[in-house]
Amino acid sequence: MSILNDPNMIRSIIMDHYQYPRNKVDSEPKGYESIHMDSDSCVDDFYIYLKYDNTSNKIIDVKFMGTGCTISTASISIMSELLINKTKDEAFNIINNYKNMAMHEGSYDEELLEEANVFSNVYKQANRIKCATIGYNGIEELLKDK
Amino acid sequence: MFNVNDIKKDFPFIVKNPHIVYLDNAATTQKPRCVVDAISDLYENYNANPHSYDYSLAVLSEKAYEGARKKVAKFINANSNEIVFNSGDTAGLNFLASSLSKKLKEGDQILLSQAEHASNVLPWFKVKEEKQIDIGYIPLDDEGRIQLDAVEKAITPNTKIISLAQVTNVLGYKVDIKGICEIAHKHNIIVIVDGAQSIPHMKVDVKDLDCDFLVFSGHKLYGPTGIGVIYGKFDILDTLDPINMGGGMNGRFDMCGNYTLIKTPNRFESGTVNLEGAVGLGAAIDYLESIGMDNIEKYEKQLHDYAISKMEKIDGVKIYNKNSDTGIITFNFKDIFAQDLATHLASYNVCVRSGQHCAKILMDFLKADATVRASFGIYNTFEDVDKFVDALSKGDEYLDVYFK
Ligand SMILES: Cc1ncc(COP(=O)(O)O)c(C=O)c1O
Numbered sequence: 363m364s365i366l367n368d369p370n371m372i373r374s375i376i377m378d379h380y381q382y383p384r385n386k387v388d389s390e391p392k393g394y395e396s397i398h399m400d401s402d403s404c405v406d407d408f409y410i411y412l413k414y415d416n417t418s419n420k421i422i423d424v425k426f427m428g429t430g431c432t433i434s435t436a437s438i439s440i441m442s443e444l445l446i447n448k449t450k451d452e453a454f455n456i457i458n459n460y461k462n463m464a465m466h467e468g469s470y471d472e473e474l475l476e477e478a479n480v481f482s483n484v485y486k487q488a489n490r491i492k493c494a495t496i497g498y499n500g501i502e503e504l505l506k507d508k
Numbered sequence: 509m510f511n512v513n514d515i516k517k518d519f520p521f522i523v524k525n526p527h528i529v530y531l532d533n534a535a536t537t538q539k540p541r542c543v544v545d546a547i548s549d550l551y552e553n554y555n556a557n558p559h560s561y562d563y564s565l566a567v568l569s570e571k572a573y574e575g576a577r578k579k580v581a582k583f584i585n586a587n588s589n590e591i592v593f594n595s596g597d598t599a600g601l602n603f604l605a606s607s608l609s610k611k612l613k614e615g616d617q618i619l620l621s622q623a624e625h626a627s628n629v630l631p632w633f634k635v636k637e638e639k640q641i642d643i644g645y646i647p648l649d650d651e652g653r654i655q656l657d658a659v660e661k662a663i664t665p666n667t668k669i670i671s672l673a674q675v676t677n678v679l680g681y682k683v684d685i686k687g688i689c690e691i692a693h694k695h696n697i698i699v700i701v702d703g704a705q706s707i708p709h710m711k712v713d714v715k716d717l718d719c720d721f722l723v724f725s726g727h728k729l730y731g732p733t734g735i736g737v738i739y740g741k742f743d744i745l746d747t748l749d750p751i752n753m754g755g756g757m758n759g760r761f762d763m764c765g766n767y768t769l770i771k772t773p774n775r776f777e778s779g780t781v782n783l784e785g786a787v788g789l790g791a792a793i794d795y796l797e798s799i800g801m802d803n804i805e806k807y808e809k810q811l812h813d814y815a816i817s818k819m820e821k822i823d824g825v826k827i828y829n830k831n832s833d834t835g836i837i838t839f840n841f842k843d844i845f846a847q848d849l850a851t852h853l854a855s856y857n858v859c860v861r862s863g864q865h866c867a868k869i870l871m872d873f874l875k876a877d878a879t880v881r882a883s884f885g886i887y888n889t890f891e892d893v894d895k896f897v898d899a900l901s902k903g904d905e906y907l908d909v910y911f912k
Contacts (some may be wrong), residue, residue: 405845405847405863431845486910487909490851493847
């Protein structure tokens, strides 16, 4: 079953995450680290929040807040579901695979990316790659020094 | 009136890309063949640093550069010694803010409006930081226009400068600069006009407006990037301090730090000048004058009215400036995010701009996170409008571009 072959499926997954984003909050959650991601070329303006456990090296929770286009909002929502409960190494693996896909810059493991595969064609809209990767870049920055 | 099909033939980009509907002319414009040719001619035949007076080529290049200055002066009805070349509208506003700030003191006020471009806001924020001056905003009326009585009311005894766009880049309304100058000058207030969006689309006569300064960019006027113009009434311009010091603007200097400056306007053009930009801009002005600015304004208004009448027939289109005086249309479609809509239009080869259009403080007024802007130029056709409106009417399919 590859969701990639069914445009209606892709559409409904993206729209679902856009209209009902997961792990999106309206105010800053307590006990999280945060990073502000705003892009100078577009309106995307998000805060990404991370709760991380240093002893188990695990991502406990990911949340986000802000406004942006369909692609950025849906991609962060899907990302949050992919990364919660992952170890740092697992998370980096997902991020790298996702970026390879989104930027069309190398091979990637389709299975690993689950619903995030809906963005496999985003690279064809070069001006939107930034939107599709804004959340991943933020989380990467937050995880870097762990 | 002109025939737009003849105009299109003058633009290599338009000829080579018949599938592209270019509606982002408020951001930058395509260039006519004569501009490209004028620049090639310079580089092929008479390129030299105009400051190298030792051989005749430099005389030719200086003639071309100063000739371009004369063309600009005539174009806006100024004198040549009131025209300073620089790198663009933004550089012009920064120069005026820095240079005029030396005449300001704590508590003085600058008046702007909520519809100004970042380039006419942030340079003043810097002055505010450095000089503890106040910044006031002339309120917009319900439609987003600046009315003269609002200007009159906003003026305080401390107001020293009013700096406004003649045509705002999101709403496209014409501001009554002449009326504002009349009011301002009664209070000895200097008026700066941001002509970025007016100069390319209508006749502008600085003597008639009686503004003190006017700035604009060449690239929005079908000329090259990297060239801009500051017009200043000579008697005021001549009192300003140059901000950039260097070669080509000093008379002489010695090791003790003594120096003299050459005459206005060249004293404001330190360093090797943008010869290519000036020559290209001169050619663009010749081209526009051959068509006639009044004709251009009339034609673009027709395109605008036609587009509005078609857009209003589509369910779910929200137009923020239906009555715009120029070829700028700002809109949204249903609750589709502006950027998504612009990408959708791009998939139909319609180039528009989404976002806040560098007018971030206007978005509160419009009550929108972002908008899409279509803006016309002289080569656009009614057929372009049809293609644009057709793509817009299919806005609901905006995610399709990710499946192709
Ligand atoms: C009203 C207005 N002012 C200033 C500018 C800045 O012009 P430039 O980027 O050429 O310096 C623009 C360009 O977008 C504009 O529309």
